Amino acid sequence: MVGELKGQDKCPCNSEKEYQNCCKSIISRISSTAYKQDYILNDFIKGSKEFDNYFKDAEKSLKKPIFWGSLPPKTPNHIKIREFTSANGNHIIAFKNIPPKDITPSILAHEIEHIVLKDNSYPYVIISKINSSFINSMLQDPLIYNKLENVGFDAISDFNNNLDKLLNECGFPEKPKPQPTDYYEAVKWILTYSQIILINKNLSKSNLSNFEKLFCPFYKKISERTKSLITDVEKIGYKNPIGQEEVIKLLNKNYNLNIDYNIL
Numbered sequence: 137m138v139g140e141l142k143g144q145d146k147c148p149c150n151s152e153k154e155y156q157n158c159c160k161s162i163i164s165r166i167s168s169t170a171y172k173q174d175y176i177l178n179d180f181i182k183g184s185k186e187f188d189n190y191f192k193d194a195e196k197s198l199k200k201p202i203f204w205g206s207l208p209p210k211t212p213n214h215i216k217i218r219e220f221t222s223a224n225g226n227h228i229i230a231f232k233n234i235p236p237k238d239i240t241p242s243i244l245a246h247e248i249e250h251i252v253l254k255d256n257s258y259p260y261v262i263i264s265k266i267n268s269s270f271i272n273s274m275l276q277d278p279l280i281y282n283k284l285e286n287v288g289f290d291a292i293s294d295f296n297n298n299l300d301k302l303l304n305e306c307g308f309p310e311k312p313k314p315q316p317t318d319y320y321e322a323v324k325w326i327l328t329y330s331q332i333i334l335i336n337k338n339l340s341k342s343n344l345s346n347f348e349k350l351f352c353p354f355y356k357k358i359s360e361r362t363k364s365l366i367t368d369v370e371k372i373g374y375k376n377p378i379g380q381e382e383v384i385k386l387l388n389k390n391y392n393l394n395i396d397y398n399i400l
């Protein structure tokens with residue numbers, strides 16, 4: 137296959153060993169095929185000045201290089217990209233479609249930045265009662281949007297598009313879904329709304345009034361709980377690894393999440 141990383145190729149982890157005698161057994165647990173970085177990234181680097189600049193910088197702050205793979209075919213269609221870190225600290229970004237023509241440069245930079253944060257001692261949740269990505273996104277996405285805006289991506293449009301998508305998923309404006317009755321569903325909403333508030337605070341100019349006009353009166357309890365959580369999170373401080381660890385402990389205690397987290 138074009139762009140495929142073969143067994144005899146040098147392992148991207150810089151060990152100077154062949155891939156088949158080095159990281160292959162770990163990587164293939166997540167992705168049966170691995171791809172060469174140039175093959176995956178060339179179009180992004182050539183097509184986007186912002187991505188080119190961003191990636192040069194990101195590479196310097198990564199302790200371990202990234203492996204590139206594909207998601208299992210049974211992955212739901214709306215998931216186009218996902219990042220993983222194995223127990224021994226190997227990073228993989230996997231795509232639904234190869235080559236990943238359906239991924240924008242800012243979406244790819246976003247996933248890479250999650251890895252940069254992990255490699256710089258930011259804690260990340262691996263196990264919890266709800267899908268860990270709700271917690272990781274709440275903590276890391278505000279920092280990522282801020283970073284991507286600073287390096288020239290149109291993070292504000294990305295954010296606004298995501299807000300529109302979310303309102304749509306909730307059924308607004310015509311037929312909003314009722315407030316969740318399940319406890320952990322409600323917690324997911326609190327974390328999602330918290331993430332939105334924190335991202336908004338970390339962008340130079342964006343506003344939530346359209347979103348909140350629809351969301352808050354309808355999901356009243358969730359809105360109130362979220363606002364009191366935000367007060368606590370800001371008191372602790374969530375912008376550095378130590379603060380994030382404290383916030384994870386707070387979420388664990390507040391919501392009975394049985395969280396287990398890692399720090400590389």
Ligand SMILES: [Zn+2]
Pocket residue numbers: 147148149150151155158159160
């Ligand atoms: Zn290796």
Ligand SMILES: [Zn+2]
Pocket residue numbers: 246250273276277280
């Ligand atoms: Zn994210």
